[in-house]
Amino acid sequence: MTTKDAGELLPFFVNGTLEGSEKAAVADAVTSDADLGTQVKALALIRQTVQSVDDTAQSPGELGLQRLLADIDQIDVADPTKANAANTNAAPRWKSFGGYAVAACLGAFAVFVASPTLEQGDFAVPASGEVALVASDMTITVSFSQDATLADITAILRAEDLVIIDGPSARGVFVLADLDGGPLTSRQADRLRVLSSLFATVDDPM
Amino acid sequence: MNNPVRSHENARLIGLLARVSQGDKVAFSELYRTLEKPLYGFICRKLNDSSEAHDVVNETFLEVWRRAGTFEGRSAVKSWVYAIGYRKAVDVIRKNARTVVSDDIPEVVDTDADAEACLLAAQSGEHVRYCIDRLKEDQAVAIRLAFFDDLSYREIAEITDSPEGTIKTRVFHAKKALLHCLDGRISRQDIPS
Numbered sequence: 001m002t003t004k005d006a007g008e009l010l011p012f013f014v015n016g017t018l019e020g021s022e023k024a025a026v027a028d029a030v031t032s033d034a035d036l037g038t039q040v041k042a043l044a045l046i047r048q049t050v051q052s053v054d055d056t057a058q059s060p061g062e063l064g065l066q067r068l069l070a071d072i073d074q075i076d077v078a079d080p081t082k083a084n085a086a087n088t089n090a091a092p093r094w095k096s097f098g099g100y101a102v103a104a105c106l107g108a109f110a111v112f113v114a115s116p117t118l119e120q121g122d123f124a125v126p127a128s129g130e131v132a133l134v135a136s137d138m139t140i141t142v143s144f145s146q147d148a149t150l151a152d153i154t155a156i157l158r159a160e161d162l163v164i165i166d167g168p169s170a171r172g173v174f175v176l177a178d179l180d181g182g183p184l185t186s187r188q189a190d191r192l193r194v195l196s197s198l199f200a201t202v203d204d205p206m
Numbered sequence: 207m208n209n210p211v212r213s214h215e216n217a218r219l220i221g222l223l224a225r226v227s228q229g230d231k232v233a234f235s236e237l238y239r240t241l242e243k244p245l246y247g248f249i250c251r252k253l254n255d256s257s258e259a260h261d262v263v264n265e266t267f268l269e270v271w272r273r274a275g276t277f278e279g280r281s282a283v284k285s286w287v288y289a290i291g292y293r294k295a296v297d298v299i300r301k302n303a304r305t306v307v308s309d310d311i312p313e314v315v316d317t318d319a320d321a322e323a324c325l326l327a328a329q330s331g332e333h334v335r336y337c338i339d340r341l342k343e344d345q346a347v348a349i350r351l352a353f354f355d356d357l358s359y360r361e362i363a364e365i366t367d368s369p370e371g372t373i374k375t376r377v378f379h380a381k382k383a384l385l386h387c388l389d390g391r392i393s394r395q396d397i398p399s
Contacts, residue, residue: 008378009359011349017358038321039385045328046384047353049335058256059246060263065238068267069231075272158260 001025006036014043063152067159070191137183139165140176140192141203148198156198160188173201212282219283227275238267241284244355245291251350252295252343262298266291281364285357288365319385327388337387345380352377 006029013026166175184205193202225233250259327333363370
């Protein structure tokens with residue numbers, strides 16, 4: 001094995017995945033070439049640093065799992081005979097646009113984002129400034145628990161294809177609507193309600 | 207896969223995947239909890255966008271649910287899942303018409319890095335992170351798979367659907383770029399004589 005060959009395999013020598021004759025040949029090369037030996041030490045330090053960096057703090061986590069299980073339920077309901085190994089073409093419900101929209105909403109925290117089917121006239125704003133929603137099956141009103149983090153809220157709203165279209169009211173109530181402007185169901189409200197660590201109150205769409 | 211720890215872990219994942227293929231959501235949840243974070247880290251490194259990485263992780267696990275029964279055991283479960291995620295990430299890049307600079311053309315590096323200087327610089331996590339952040343995307347992904355996930359070049363080749371030789375070359379050039387960057391982070395007077 002040439003020094004170049006050994007140099008190519010050095011990272012895999014360091015991560016312990018070389019086997020058999022390749023491993024033995026690289027080990028020989030490292031022993032006989034001081035420069036390769038020093039490179040091994042440097043690569044081991046690089047590997048150590050790479051492993052110490054936690055770049056997964058923003059991963060979907062448990063909320064992502066809940067979203068997946070809900071998606072799977074939908075697949076099963078859509079075609080029980082194809083439950084699992086289904087190869088159905090159910091479109092993924094996570095939509096990047098939704099993420100940005102929610103993030104923008106939460107960032108401003110009271111920015112009105114017009115939904116395709118919701119007009120500002122759907123809301124009546126009394127003198128108190130409190131949002132009073134005209135009864136509609138297009139929205140769900142919620143309040144978030146004090147422990148809810150922005151990341152958690154963003155994740156679950158993205159997962160449910162919901163956007164904040166108004167709030168917070170004086171009582172901390174937010175109004176949610178479907179990303180695509182579709183009607184909302186009690187089942188969606190129920191899914192939010194079980195997340196009691198995130199939502200203090202969830203009202204059914206009326 | 208001669209490493210007994212990795213073999214044992216893969217056997218556990220194969221068991222989970224078998225249960226998933228029968229519609230077992232508890233097994234699916236366990237599989238997700240095992241692979242979600244490393245998969246997200248890998249995809250995020252590939253896409254450099256957390257929001258898009260969330261989408262890809264979701265779509266990947268949906269496909270795992272649908273296709274669990276098609277797993278033939280020719281690769282490790284982790285590699286199989288990563289390969290699904292990789293393909294979906296590439297789709298996102300194509301869809302966004304994002305330009306990815308290929309590393310098929312080796313960088314021309316005239317001189318070898320000073321090994322002692324590299325070793326000194328590598329002792330600083332800050333220098334290492336600085337240099338990794340400056341790698342080309344494909345090289346950074348390969349280094350992550352090699353050093354974070356501890357995958358073999360064969361496994362990385364499977365995941366990225368690339369020839370093994372390409373992976374060796376890619377990692378070699380990533381290593382060379384890293385060492386040159388580290389070399390440049392250390393001035394000569396910092397090296398003890």
